[in-house]
Amino acid sequence: NAGVTQTPKFQVLKTGQSMTLQCAQDMNHEYMSWYRQDPGMGLRLIHYSVGAGITDQGEVPNGYNVSRSTTEDFPLRLLSAAPSQTSVYFCASSYARTGDQETQYFGPGTRLLVL
Amino acid sequence: QQQVKQSPQSLIVQKGGISIINCAYENTAFDYFPWYQQFPGKGPALLIAIRPDVSEKKEGRFTISFNKSAKQFSLHIMDSQPGDSATYFCAASRMDSSYKLIFGSGTRLLVRP
Numbered sequence: 517n518a519g520v521t522q523t524p525k526f527q528v529l530k531t532g533q534s535m536t537l538q539c540a541q542d543m544n545h546e547y548m549s550w551y552r553q554d555p556g557m558g559l560r561l562i563h564y565s566v567g568a569g570i571t572d573q574g575e576v577p578n579g580y581n582v583s584r585s586t587t588e589d590f591p592l593r594l595l596s597a598a599p600s601q602t603s604v605y606f607c608a609s610s611y612a613r614t615g616d617q618e619t620q621y622f623g624p625g626t627r628l629l630v631l
Numbered sequence: 632q633q634q635v636k637q638s639p640q641s642l643i644v645q646k647g648g649i650s651i652i653n654c655a656y657e658n659t660a661f662d663y664f665p666w667y668q669q670f671p672g673k674g675p676a677l678l679i680a681i682r683p684d685v686s687e688k689k690e691g692r693f694t695i696s697f698n699k700s701a702k703q704f705s706l707h708i709m710d711s712q713p714g715d716s717a718t719y720f721c722a723a724s725r726m727d728s729s730y731k732l733i734f735g736s737g738t739r740l741l742v743r744p
Contacts, residue, residue, distance in 0.1 A: 520674075547730035558637070558720055558734035559675070566730070574731065606674050610730050620665075620730060622674030 517542050520623035522607050528629045529597040537592040537626050539607030547610045548590040549574070549620070550582065552603040559606065565590055597630045634658055635723050637735025644742050650708040652738045654721035657702065661723040665732070666695065666706050669718045682726065711742045
């Protein structure tokens with residue numbers, strides 16, 4: 517199993533450009549989430565999905581869109597990049613929703629710089 | 632509003648010493664408290680987790696202590712090793728939605744040889 521994979525590893529954008537951060541998992545996990553990590557702020561939930569076709573907003577959803585057409589893929593779209601979206605983005609997936617059986621597996625991250 | 636407060640921001644410990652990281656939460660609906668370990672350039676990885684029906688959970692050198700009345704929980708790393716040098720995050724969620732974690736701000740641990 518490759519686990520959770522993210523592409524690209526690093527991206528530089530200009531303000532106003534759009535892009536899609538890719539996330540895929542091969543563990544047949546039902547739940548997937550996107551977080552952003554900023555210095556001194558830990559990780560903050562952007563969007564999450566509880567299954568194919570079902571998505572919802574997290575703490576900081578503004579400026580981001582998601583879709584979940586398959587169980588494996590959960591792309592994150594930046595519609596019009598802003599410098600405030602400079603961050604490291606992590607995708608995570610998990611199988612069960614109850615804590616004892618739950619392990620959120622995180623991908624290696626995408627480092628995004630918006631100029 | 633920061634729902635999970637973590638301290639200290641950074642910590643330096645000598646090899647063999649005890650590392651202690653503290654977290655406090657506000658939402659009494661939280662009932663799942665994991666700790667994640669993150670090495671530079673990597674994603675966070677689950678280290679250990681606890682539910683509020685127990686006051687302590689131990690896995691090897693790592694122990695979580697939980698105080699429900701004070702709404703606080705802490706990570707203790709016994710016999711700290713240089714390989715433990717990493718950033719540690721506490722987190723909290725409701726157990727029925729543990730895919731929606733609220734993270735603390737992180738603690739950068741350095742264990743000196």
